Amino acid sequence: MRIENHPILGEPEDAREVFFTFDGKQIKGREGEPIAAALRANGVLTHRYTKKLGLPRGVFCAIGRCTDCVMVVNGRPNVRTCVTPLAEGTAVETQYGAAARRGEAGK
Amino acid sequence: MKRYDLIVAGAGPAGLSAAAEAAKCGMRVAVFDENAKPGGQLFKQIHKFFGSKAHKAKIRGFNIGSELLAEAERLGVEVFLNAPVLGLYDGREILVRIGDETRHYKGDSIIVATGASENMLAFPGWTLPGVMGAGAAQTMMNINRVRPGSRVLMLGSGNVGLVVGFQLLQAGCEVVAVADAAPRVGGYGVHAAKLARCGVPFYLSHTIVRAEGSDCVTGVTIGEVDSGWSVIPGTEKHFDADTICIAVGLSSATGLLKTAGCEMEDKGPFGRLPVCDEYGQTSITGIYACGDVSGIEEASSAMIEGRISGAAAANYLGFLPDAALKARAGELEQALEALREGMFAPKNRGKIPDKTDEGFDVSMSLLTRGYLDDAEVAGYPGVRSAAGTHPVIECTQNIPCNPCQDACPKGCITVGENIVALPQIDAGAECIGCGLCVASCSGQAIFLVNEDIGGGLASVTIPYEFLPAPKPGDTGVCLGRDGKPVCPGEVLEFKSPPAFDKTGLLTVAVPQAFCGRARFWKREA
Incomplete structure (x- = not known):
């Protein structure tokens, strides 16, 4: 998917290649690029599932406005991945409602 | 609390222009922007801009952004990034979030240049991953350098939809269709024609019925709408697609102006906008609004509006004498007025003119299918038949643009004083085939044709902005204005010198009979 x-x-x-994790799995990205770009380059489109209906959501505005792309990043939920830069070792997790695991009541 | 002569909210084309203009007058200026990078949307605009020299025509948006940023920095403007302005209060005080802190600043004058956000459209499946704003796709491919998808449907045929559609092709995506519920193409015909000749079909009077897929978009169904915008049963068409881009207009981001208590007025299709005087001053003295926040237009107009407001703020605080403001604003307003002429001027929004200012019929084919009909092309003043190499200018609407006139060293092309006029070919002037006009045309609407190069062949030179670069001897097929194959075409030459700024000139040999129809070239698969 990269151009x-x-x-x-x-x-x-030129950007340094870094390793980060997506739901525990180690994958590669470019340092400083938005987390959402690194995920898309790795074929990841679904960032979270909504709290009530469990529907998938992904990148929608890509400029930090709509909050559709939020995920759990380094343990912190609701991080806008389209404007948050990727670093070596960033831990990115699919968000369920406001938590990192399905059925867990997140805050 | 830190205090500045001028605080600007928004580091896009309007805000940076305002800041630079004010700093030039000696003001201490701070610009705050919520993004990590300055420039607003300019750095994702990779196409050449329209207008005249005064509007930086034929320069690509991201290069204009770099120039503007360098100017602001040179003039000592302080730009704060990752710094959203949270509110604008009495006494021209603002709150800004920087990191985990909220900071308080005071501006003796304030310019709000917060731009706009994309409108959205709800349809079944619109929340699926793969449905995104056209601006989002643009950010993904032109800033982040990642393809938003492989097969894209574009909803919206305004300039954003058309320009982003073409950029998707340049990024290596396939655009399966451009659909629009309106009965006419909303953006410049030249932008539509660029897409159509690459084979992208247009579906006017069509909207999205549903996005398909359970975990992400796997397809999309569109259907024709009746006069009440309801889908007519039986007209549904399905496309396999993994991405749907929505380009259905922009809305001014007026939040800050509202919190400040600036008077707003209902401007119909433009939404609720701040009441401003000729310099962009709102109902509150010392607070100005410029760029898209005061009404949606192009970045070119936003930059001029920013300059006017910057100069006015400087005058307000005594940094610029009245006479100097008058002179500067007069010159800027003239440039602004030039952009606000023609069929696509804000004052003509919603109208469908059937004649150009010169009295030529506007092509209905262009407005409903995205391309000029072969039979009607010859009727326009930029198109004529001649011996030897000569330009063929398929520019048929009154849009504000004139670089072709300046580009020609031989004076073959005349637009005239009014930059929305259609370019005309001077039959007496001699074309030397330099191609400068082809590369200078932001709408990629100029071709060089030599109707007889011997051996029953003609040559057609096409603006070409795709990879890989063609090589002499490459064989392929020439596509017509409608994107359908018309004849075989062998590459004679491909040149892309620095002066052409990445618009390559591709010259192909075609059978003579097809030199009036071949307008794009596709490598043999």
Whole structure:
């Protein structure tokens, strides 16, 4: 999904490759890119499931406005992944309601 | 509490322009923006802008953003990022969240340039991952450099939908269709034509019936709407798609102005907007609004409005004498007025003109299918037949743009004083085939044609902004304005010198009979 070369923008700026985890599984991303971009590059589209109906949600506005893309990041729920930069070792988890695990009442 | 001569909320095109203009007058200026990077939406605009030289026409949006940022920095403007302005209160005081703190600042003048947000449309399945704003797709591909999806349906044929649609193609995505509930293409015809000749079908008077999929989008069904916007049963069409982009307009982000108590008025389709004087001053003295927050327009107009408000704030605090403000604002307003002429001017919104200012028929094919009909092209003043290489300008609507006129070193092309006029070809001037006009046309509507290069062949030069770059001898198929194959085409030349700024000029040889129809080239699969 990454655009390695672009007719107008050329090649992306060099960024250090970092490892992070998605639901415990280790995957690769680029340091400093939004977590949502790293996830999409790894084929992850579903960021969370809604509290009442359990419906999937993903990136919607990509500029930190709509909060559809929030996930549990480093243990903290409701983090807007489209504007939160990725770092080495960032732990990203699918959010269920406001918690990291299905059925858990999160705050 | 820190105090500044001017505080600007929003570091987009309007806010940065306002800040630079005020700083130029000697003001101490701070700009606050909630984003991690400045520039607002400018850095995701990778197309060449319209307008004239005064509007930075034919420069790509992200390059305009870099210039503007450099100017603000050079003038000593302090830009605070990750710093959302939470409220604007009496005495022109603001609260800003920086990190985990809330800080308090005072501005002796305030400019609100908070821009706009995308409108959305609810339909069954609209919350599925894979449905996103067109701006979101643009952020993903042009900033984050990740494809938003592989097969995309674009809902909305305004300039945002058309421009983002083309950028999706440049990013390597497939655009399965552009749909719009309106009966006419809403954006510039030249933007629609760029997509159509790449083979993207247009469905006007169509809306989304549903997004399909359980965990993410796997397809989409659209249907034709009747005059009451209801889907007509039996007109449904299905597309396999993993992404649906919504480009159904923008709404001004007026929250701060409202918290400040600025008077607002109902502007019909434009929403509730701040009441402003000619300099953008709101009902509260010393508080100005400029750019999309005061009414949705293009970034080009936002930058000029920002300059006007910046100069006015400088005058308000005594940094700029009355006469100097008058002169500066006069010159800026003239530039702004030039952008507000033509068929797409704010004052003409919602109207469907059937004639150009010059009296030419507006192409119904362009408005309903996204491309000019082959039979009607020859009727426009930029299109003529001639011996040797000559430009063919398929620019058929009154839009504010004139770089082609300046580009030609031989004076072949005339737009005139009024930049919304259709370009005309001077039959007496000699075309040297340099291609500068082709590369300068932000709408990619200029082609070079040589109707006879010998051996029963003609050559057609096409603006080409895709990878991989074609090479001489490459064979492929030429597509017509409607994106359908018309004839085989062999690449004679591909050039992309720095002066063309990434718009490559692709020259293909085609059988003579097709030189009036071949308008795009696709490599043989």
